[in-house]
Amino acid sequence: MSEQATPDTAPAPAAAPAAAPAPAPDPAEIALREEVARILGGTATPDDAAGVPAWRVTAAGLSEAARRLRAAGFDYLLFMTAVDRPAEARFELVYLLTRYDDGRQLALVADVPREAPEIDTVSGIWAGANWHERETYDMFGIVFRGHPFLRRILLDEDWPGHPLRKDYVDTLHDVVKRPY
Amino acid sequence: MALNGTDSTADTRAAQWENQDPGSQAPRRGGFVLTQVERVLTWARTNSLWPLTFGTSCCAIEMMSVGASRHDWSRFGFEVARATPRQADLIVVAGTITFKMATRLRLLYSQMPDPKWVLAMGACATSGGPFFYESYAVVKGVDRVLPVDVYLPGCPPRPEALLQSLMQLQEKIRREGSSRPQRPLPPFLFAHTPIDPAKEFNPG
């Protein structure tokens, strides 16, 4: 895990998920970073954000990176979701990959433009991605090319808009803002 | 969710309260014999209200606890909890009602035969509960969808509280009589067109 304290934090965020006090670099994490760098090669660049180790790929290169990671033993897609970054006019898609045998985790991050958000599906690689991608489509409006059944999953078919977008405004359903 | 028509929320809420004032209901008529028959029917109905098992979220677990042996509700006559609305007198709305479910809930209510009553169990059914602020998908109180007789706050309410609210409902029925005309539905401006299940089926 990255040990850099970002300017916004209080001193030294703890590193390991078991709440270890000393932020010493975890040798298992270093080994994971080396292994993933070897698997992905030049197709991905490591992302230096704090928290879960992450690698960035282009939207076009996502399927290849996903295929390589799956072949290397990352058989457990924990989830797949999107983060809306309207200031940078993009959606950041996050694929949280891990392994059943040792639980090591990494995030595969891809950007799609906000105006025409489209990316290839990975539901052929992990069957669980089918429903996760439907949910991401439902909440954000991102289209997954090649998805066998891309429809809304949580909201009604005729729901207007995509609620998790930051610019979602709901005039029909009486949304009350928190006053405190 | 297709919108049927536009209306200001504040006006509809005021209108729905006026329509449901029990004092404005037509007084019971019918002479001595019919009134005695009515009293017997009311006694029978209050002591054997059969609830529809309608639980959407956490309150459903407390409702199940009331159906279990420690806080047994069959002592009060609620023994037969039916899953079909056709055989139920009372719908205990236990849990959050979303816009997607609300239209189906109105359909369920319309399938129940008269006389029928509604108990809003829990904070979500009373007013939207913890989901009142910032939720785009929750109906803020089931009384926007159905005419509620008894409200029960709590998140979730204790089983004893549910028993007390059921007893209050029984008192209310004794007071008002059980053969009252059906209460008007509040205006709920959403509808859904039922889709052919063949189109919703995912063959893949």
Add this chain to the structure above:
Amino acid sequence: MLPTLGEKGRDAASAYEDYFVNMGPQHPSTHGVLRLVLKLAGETVLGLTPVIGYVHRGIEKMGEAMSVVQFTHLTDRLDYLSAHMNNWAWSLAVEQALGVEVPARAEHIRVIMAELTRISSHQLWWGVLGMDLGAFTPFLYGFRDRERVNDIFEKTCGARLTMNYIRPGGVTQDVEEDFAKDVRAFCDYFEPVIDEYETLVGGNVIFQERTKGIGVLSPELARSLGCTGPTARASGVDYDVRRNRPYGIYPQLAFTVPVLPGGDCWARYLVRIAEMRESLKIIRQALDTMPDGPVRAKLPAALNVPKGRWLGRAEAARGEIAFFLEGNGTAKPWRLKVRSPNFSNLAALPEIAKGNRVADIVAILSTLDVVIPCIDR
């Protein structure tokens, strides 16, 4: 073993038109508001599509409008039968983000509460499984014993169901004096009762006929879908967050993770019964080694979530629950994602229900043990 639809039966079925039937959202055995679109040939299920979202409350969007500590009360209301574990997974994510260390006494209390919740959830599952398959008595027995756990929760946490007790930094308040006595009394009472459960339901020949060989989930499909928890462990997938990716004081506790190869409803049943026994072991060990001390660490005054991706993972009663938190330096999260174990487990249902009868769907859904508000969030 029930006869399955053989070749002759399939030909006969194809002479009829396939028809679609809706099961739910109001249905006694769909465990909440779940709608199943069934494609049937007579009683045989040719295909099944779950339609979810009837209790989608927008919790992820709501999380973007409140602080990380305020959000804890909503985590209870996801899978309310694993309320403590949801709180714990969320607390793990927040503690990573804010750099908070949890005191040892709080870690022990967390484990005891989580394992009690696991037992209570499995008690309810067992009772409802019996009820779904037509026997009402297990429901009463399961709830009778569940009330004892609820009494312990009520004395300590103040609430029976949505406790909101495990919060970032520790737990809200210390346990009361009788806690160890009450919990040990419950463990001593419940251990022989599990044998009673096994004899009453598991030993019943009708139950065995209705669950053996029904709804077989292959380990490859389970891994590919991301299934976790007893559902996956009954298919041979040896994965438990408490052992594979431990948190809290689980590394110091000795327990086995029951795994069975069958993948059918019977295996899922046996795995959960075995898990109840393991949970009792864990609770006793945690009680024996519980230290004194504070139960809540101080959080920073301004709960600013630093930029980065924070992930808290825990083993809920139904699988792995994870909270993904992305901050941007302010007190309100920028994005908050709930990884629901039931979401991934339910995705297995269309595949494993094919070829079975309508009555078997009830058995399969009951042993998959899904809680719909966790799926819908």
